[in-house]
Amino acid sequence: MSVGSKTIRFTLNGEAVGAEVPPHWNLVELLQNRFGLYGARESCGQGLCGCCTALVDGRAVSGCLYLAALADGTRVETVEQPAAGGGLDAVQKAFIECGAFQCGFCTPGFVLMSRKLLDENPDPTEDDIRHYLSGNLCRCATYPEIIEAVKLAARLRKKRDATADKRR
């Protein structure tokens, strides 16, 4: 154990967890080394590409720049968070349906940000989508397909909500 390690407690994908973290670790290292979660992954190392995106208390952070110790007492969500009711959520289904990934390395960041976009704005325009996702890079340049996937996910979510309303 490194000098200055501290024990933190937080909620990870809905479960209460604790971990010993050295003070210099970032969130990606915490997720990988302590929890075996590799969906948030370091790429550019400068918070520019979005591959390491995770949500801390609902806010998107760059896991490569966010110190692990700061996660103490927070609610952390990663792409591995199971969808409500299990299986894949509307965004994930839409990404598959639209072929909105190629190598898949950036995909977790795009999935998380697309979900957040639709939470904030259930009916985004193409321009909204482009601006909201402009902090995520895809070197395979699957951008047109991602835009289509977000539009489809918006429709799927509306359909789901309409069905839920009828059931009420």
Place this chain on the structure above:
Amino acid sequence: MKAKTAQTGTVGQAIPRTEGSAKVTGRAEYVHNLQLPGMLYGKIHRSTIAHGRIRRVDTTAAQALEGVHRVVTGEDIRAAVSDPHYGPAFHDQPILAFEKVRYAGEPVAVVLATDPHVAEEAAARIVVEYEELPAVFDEVEAMTSKAVVHEVLKPAGTFPDLKHLQGRRNTNVALDYRLRRGDVEAAFKKADHVFEHTFRTQQVLHVPLEPFVTVVEPGESGVTIHTSSQSPSFVRIEIARLLGWPENRIRVKVPYLGGGFGAKLYIKLEALVTVLALITRRPVKIALTMEEQFYTITKHAATLRIKSGVTKDGRITARACEVWWNGGAYADIGPRVTQKSGFTAPGPYDIEHVHIDSYALYTNLPPAGALRGFGIPQLVWAYEGHTDMIARALKMDPVEFRRRNLLVNGRPQATGTVMKDAAIDTVLERAAARMEWGKPCDPGTGTIRRGRGIAIGFKASISPTTSVAIVNLYADGSCALYCGTVDMGQGSDTAMAQIVSEILGVPIGSVTVVHPDTDVTPYDMATLGSRSTYHMGHAVRLAAEDARDKLMALTREVGLSAETAPIRDVFRKKYGMQAGNIVGTGTFIPTYTPTDHDTGQSANVTPFWMIGATGAEVEVDTETGQVRVTRLVNVADAGTPINPRIVETQLSGAAIMQLGFTLSEKMEFSAGQCTNASLAAYRIPGMLDIPPGIENEAVESAERGGPFGAKGVGETGTFGVSPAIASAIEDAVGVRLMSLPITPEAVFRALRAKQGNPLKDN
């Protein structure tokens, strides 16, 4: 799932990718995810100068840092491996530099520690003393420079056309490729017009978002190499050669790749990490940072001089091309780029007299290799810029000028190979039709000017190369495909599974694609040059057909009806229970005639041709030089697609990547030091950079030699993008950019120069 297999119709369908669920949940397997018990992390200390002799490597302070397991230098590597030089074309690259460094960023020493942060800190404490040597950076200067990068040339022996270079001294020329057809000098004299232009392209890099990563586990009798490689078979064979071991002691495993684009070919980290694991007897992992990718492999900068003789009615009669490829400090696959792409330097035109001289040069820059197009985008940049400029000079419509000169099926290409199944004319016409080329284009007003351009390029496949596949049919009718093709995002798992599904008549979900593992999957040359669909596609087809034929024979043997018996009943009847396998194998190597050394002529230079055209519409802000691409139309001959959606995504992705190489990306150097080695300073395209209108089309076409009429497509979308945009800018504002990238500054400078009021240089 009957013994007599019915075609499922899977091939040709835009079915979703088979690995979709794993990728959208973040659970897809990458080497990056691998941690092993007792594993050491390596961090590399790199050369700080471009060219020099290593006087002393002082590792004392690094070794003294608490937590450091060991520091390894080039001399330590030499003690472990008698000749530690590797490379696909030349055995010129040392596992770690010793005696000399040849570029800034070259690996000189490695620190190993269980904590990567400790290794990183210790690597920074290594002190290396150099005696600096004169360096050469420019590819044309390298032809005659007194600064020589390598004392002696050491061809690998794999390629016959490099053998004549063995032992050459005092030269930076790593290959001098030539093609001679007809008599260009006489034709230039006879021509009504002669045009000559020089174009330049910049050094850029692949930037896969998963940086290079390799983990090596030493075992009792050999090693297992987990690596982000596009060429597992090459890695095995080259590591075997370096160690003097048989192939069966080296196991190379490759899961998914987080992008490749030609970067992750041949040997990158594999030799280094293998030797470190053997020295320490511990598992070792090296994962590069984004910055380190800039010091690993890049795309050739090039200078291209092109000269054409043209009749007054617009026929090109002669073309001479000279190309200088800046290969950096180590040849990697550069000499192949020089030759294999070199022979298409005149473009997809029917020209009687052609001369090509194409030179691979060593310089003191980071090495250059294959990047999505293998040299073709550089060549198309020159020949389509040149072709467009000629059309404008002759006051001819640029598309009409191309029509008059287009190379059509049945006519010989510059190598003498007669064109077949190459829809060059269709691709040009579809691009022109989508652009509504016959209608006038809105030229814009005030400070926003509009224009459009079109460009077309072509590429031969890499030949002759081998692919082998195995289909293993299980007793319940499901099956596995053992296939060495690496899925780095291009969708090969899905396409190959579609071929198996089609031939065996089983649902796609019943086909598992076993990822490259050289102890399990058979040989494949590599995943490169858009070769997999054609070469591996054929091997997979043959393996599936072999399995199907064996299944039919077994059905007859056990006396069941091929029409009605489910596959599982055939196995049960034969083995008395759910047991047994049927193994089908397939090997494919296309025919090929080597090019003549002196003339570059060959009757059969490629198994197939890839053709790509791009139309671009741009807006140029004359006050700022800012260029906005408003529409990008990509049209390709990809044969008959196995999966049309994946083909479209490949076309679109390649074109957007090339858009980055056209408008923003450039490695900047100062005295050989890359000064923008980060995504903050080296900008790749994001969501906001892609044109609002992007259209892609694979034209109706069939490659008769391909599996189900298919051929490769991974690179095709890159071909026409850069020159189409340059031509659109000329159409808009009357200036021609002849160097990449086309930055706002470059456009603004050109505009000011045109006004007779040039800006001063910085």
